[in-house]
Amino acid sequence: AAGVTAIYSTQGAFAAVKEGGEVVTWGDPACGGDCSGVADRLAAGVTAIYSDKSGGAFAAVTEEGEVVAWGNAGLGGDCSGVADRLAAGVTAIYSTMGAFAAVKEGGEVVTWGNPAYGGDCSGVADRLAAGVTAIYSTMGAFAAVKEGGEVVTW
Numbered sequence: 001a002a003g004v005t006a007i008y009s010t011q012g013a014f015a016a017v018k019e020g021g022e023v024v025t026w027g028d029p030a031c032g033g034d035c036s037g038v039a040d041r042l043a044a045g046v047t048a049i050y051s052d053k054s055g056g057a058f059a060a061v062t063e064e065g066e067v068v069a070w071g072n073a074g075l076g077g078d079c080s081g082v083a084d085r086l087a088a089g090v091t092a093i094y095s096t097m098g099a100f101a102a103v104k105e106g107g108e109v110v111t112w113g114n115p116a117y118g119g120d121c122s123g124v125a126d127r128l129a130a131g132v133t134a135i136y137s138t139m140g141a142f143a144a145v146k147e148g149g150e151v152v153t154w
Contacts, residue, residue: 010071011055021046023060025070032058032071041068050093052076052100052113053139059100065090067102069112076100076113085110094135094142101142107132109144111154118142121154128152 003019013027015035023042027033032051035042035058045062052059057071059079067086071077075098079086089104099113101121109128113119117140121128131146144152 006049008049008051008058009055010051010058013058013071015049015058015060017046017049020044021063023049025058030072031056032077035070038068038070041066048093050095050100052095052098053137054097056098057100057113059093059095059102061090061093064088065104067093069100074098074114075117076119079112082110082112086112092135094137096137096142097139099142101135101137101144103132103135106130107146109135111142116140118154124152124154 004016006017008015010031012031013033015025021044025035046060049060052075056075057077059069065088069079090102092103094101096117098117099119101111107130111121132144134145136143
């Protein structure tokens with residue numbers, strides 16, 4: 001494909017961003033190689049793509065800060081449960097082996113994916129509502145650093 005500006009990968013698939021922010025994918029559908037279910041939302045404006053650490057799902061961020069996920073739903077390829085909170089304002093995405101954590105303007109954190117890999121932060125959601133400046137991850141857990149140095153893990 002002509003006009004490619006960046007390529008991202010999972011364990012078995014590629015996602016290329018073209019000039020203008022269109023995304024083209026190929027490879028194993030179980031690893032994110034088929035984005036046809038969300039292709040209309042990937043037609044333009046994508047600025048970055050992230051993948052989970054197991055290599056089964058992608059999450060893209062658009063110019064407006066909207067998140068679009070695809071790939072293995074059990075590994076974070078489906079963010080429909082929190083789509084309303086991911087519609088705008090996302091500035092960065094982090095991942096574990098089966099989940100994603102998005103940081104929004106103002107430091108709110110939104111998670112999705114497999115709860116066993118950090119996809120459910122409801123137990124600490126009140127502490128992740130604002131002020132997060134950085135997130136770090138292992139294969140199965142997240143640690144967020146807040147303004148003032150407090151660390152929140154899940």
